[in-house]
Amino acid sequence: MIPARPENAGGAVVSALVTDAPADESEFLAMPQQQFCDRFVTRMTAAAGFSHFADGMAVEDYARQTAASYWADECYRRDGPEACAEGDMSYWGED
Numbered sequence: 707m708i709p710a711r712p713e714n715a716g717g718a719v720v721s722a723l724v725t726d727a728p729a730d731e732s733e734f735l736a737m738p739q740q741q742f743c744d745r746f747v748t749r750m751t752a753a754a755g756f757s758h759f760a761d762g763m764a765v766e767d768y769a770r771q772t773a774a775s776y777w778a779d780e781c782y783r784r785d786g787p788e789a790c791a792e793g794d795m796s797y798w799g800e801d
Contacts (some may be wrong), residue, residue: 731784739777744772745787753795 712728734742737796750769758764769791776782776790 710738729756731786734784737777737783738774739774742768742777742783742787743770743773749788749791750795753792798799 747766747769750772753765754765756765759768772792772794773787776787776794782790
């Protein structure tokens with residue numbers, strides 16, 4: 707189940723600047739898991755616009771639990787950690 711955004715989030719999304727983004731997908735594929743996960747968490751926590759879901763779970767905890775599954779799948783990994791985080795967030799609030 708995907709956690710829902712809290713009522714008071716107001717839909718605000720903050721963009722995070724990425725200064726060390728690889729130039730192409732082959733660099734994403736070669737990216738170590740820790741680096742991918744750290745960047746995934748950074749993007750998700752910056753872009754969420756809130757720190758906790760309505761159920762009390764911290765966005766950072768959710769991001770850490772979710773990031774490795776995106777890294778493990780080469781099809782997702784080739785998109786990069788930031789795109790994966792944004793893709794995951796696009797489903798938030800859906801039942």
